[in-house]
Amino acid sequence: MVNLCHLQSHSHLLFCFTFTGLAQKLLAYQLLTMREKIVFFLNHERVEIHGAEAFMPLSTWLRERKAMTGTKVVCSEGDCGACTVILGWLNREKKLEYRIIDSCIQFLFQLDCCHVITVEGLTRNGNLHPAQQAMVECFGSQCGYCTPGFVMALAHLQEEAQGITAAAIREKLTGNLCRCTGYEAIVKAGLTLNEKPATRFLAGFDRKAMEAEFGLLSQQSVKISGAGEQLFFKPQNLGEALKLRQAIPQLKIIAGGTDLGVQHNKGRSPLVQAMFIAHLHEIGDIKEVNGGLEIGAVTNWTDVLRVAEKKLPALHEILSIFAAAQIRNAATIGGNIINASPIADSLPCLFVLGARLVLASTAGEREVDINHFYTGYKKFDMQRDELLTKIILPLPAQDSLFRLYKVSKRRYLDISTATLGINLRVSGGKISEAHAAAGGVAATVLRLRSAEKFLTGQNFSAEVLTEAGRIAAAEIQPLSDVRGSADYRKSLIRNLFSKFYSETTTMERVG
Ligand SMILES: Cc1cc2nc3c(=O)[nH]c(=O)nc-3n(C[C@H](O)[C@H](O)[C@H](O)COP(=O)(O)OP(=O)(O)OC[C@H]3O[C@@H](n4cnc5c(N)ncnc54)[C@H](O)[C@@H]3O)c2cc1C
Ligand code: FES
Ligand code: FES
Secondary structure (H helix, E strand, O other): OOEEEEEEEOOEEEEEEEOOOHHHHHHHHHHHHOEOOEEEEEOOEEEEEOHHHHHOEHHHHHHHOOOOOOOOOOOOOOOOOOOEEEEEEEOOOOOEEEEEEEHHHOEHHHHOOEEEEOHHHOOEOOEOOHHHHHHHHOOOOOOOOOHHHHHHHHHHHHHHOOOOOHHHHHHHOOOOOOOOOOHHHHHHHHHHHHHOOOOOHHHHOOHHHHHHHHHHHOOOOEEEEOOOOOEEEEOOOHHHHHHHHHHOOOOEEEOOOHHHHHHHHOOOOOOOEEEEOOOOHHHOOEEEEOOEEEEEOOOEHHHHHHHHHHHOHHHHHHHHOOOOHHHHOOOEHHHHHHHOOOOOOOHHHHHHOOOEEEEEEOOEEEEEEHHHOEEEOOEEOOOOOOEEEEEEEOOOOOOEEEEEEEEEOOOOOOOEEEEEEEEEEEEOOEEEEEEEEEEOOOOOOEEOHHHHHHHOOOEOOHHHHHHHHHHHHHHOOOOOEOOEOHHHHHHHHHHHHHHHHHHHHOOOOOO
């Protein structure tokens, strides 16, 4: 039994423990020996952060504490990209991997052992970066508020791509909004990067030195005590994370922080006591096992998307319109599942493929079929001392017809009005198994049991799918809200069954 009391002393939290058991003694020792600061690089500057500052969003800290106002803030919720920065973090091989993220929903405590590059870090010897120069030459800016965000995304695109296409630019800039200029000029600026000398701006940073230091620092756990109740942990490995979870269950688990960051910024649920887990490589990998995928819970959507392109094209299609690059680079599959939104885009796929969730605690692991995981709106079968560590995802069978749908008001960077997943096994023209699940139509994603029952054993035909759509529409009771009325949602689900038939009869079967 752990008896843990927090005492306030000289603005530091001290812990006193009454422990039985070796594991708890070890944890007590670890807590006392944890590093009490965050270390990262901001452009060329090495930064150490202690105390309450670690709980600030990166964009706020840049602007208010560093007077680096090149990074703009408009929405504070990951929707506009004005705050885009490039973030390098250590991969499994202890090399820095760079991606764009929204700095308004990244907290400083997430940045330990990272390299942050802001728009101020792009210039070299007073010369503009080609992406900045291109925006000037192509008139890609008017009020200029969005411009640093676009520049960061374009600079990253130039760094990673050879032969930049208009399609690649549009895809890269999905998370950047501009109210004034019109996107044509910005896309044109992106295309002119093909004619400019490829400035590998990353080459201007001493990555080897950063990697060497981060490699050592990443072997330490971090504990930060901020103002008042503020408390943060970055465990060094999964075992330690589970011990902390058991000892201090009120710690909010933070992975990508894309859901929690918005909640914090909007004042709905300030992040006061948190444990960061997105750096835990033990639960951040995708493996192929027994013909299916095992996806670590902290795998981000960009990495899932890459694997899905070959292994699960239907999911790849959905993930291509999931938020935007800045969000997908940070957001994790585990966060999407535990956030438990009935319109979470990954869920219909996981439901109809029969994904199993692996939940771990210091007592061991257990598996739960995702179809039995959710018990009500934002309610699910996870104990206070558990973490979601892995998603076991069977791939569709050879004779499966498998499609996923997301309907939203805007194609990109929008919340779903309704989602649907259908997975039918068809042999000899007959449906032998039917799995269908819809989101945005109830308090949780819903298995469409009546439609499934009707479909099983039927011939695969337009009439049968139309009737299944009618049955599915009758078994859901959606709400009306700003994204659509209840009737509209019913029509959507009904019509998507017909769409499924027409699409699957004109495409190859999923292998
Ligand atoms: C601009 C924007 C656009 C978005 N677009 C989409 C979209 O198109 N489709 C969509 O489905 N979602 C979307 N989201 C929501 C969000 O990005 C996803 O839900 C994302 O997958 C959450 O992952 P995360 O790692 O950021 O979660 P976090 O914010 O870190 O955590 C979310 C919740 O999960 C818990 N948690 C996280 N990991 C674990 C774990 N391993 N074990 C136990 N608990 C855990 C946290 O405590 C928290 O309660 C969007 C968000 C933003 C800000
Ligand atoms: S300020 Fe809009 S995404 Fe960060
Ligand atoms: S130039 Fe004004 S918002 Fe883009």
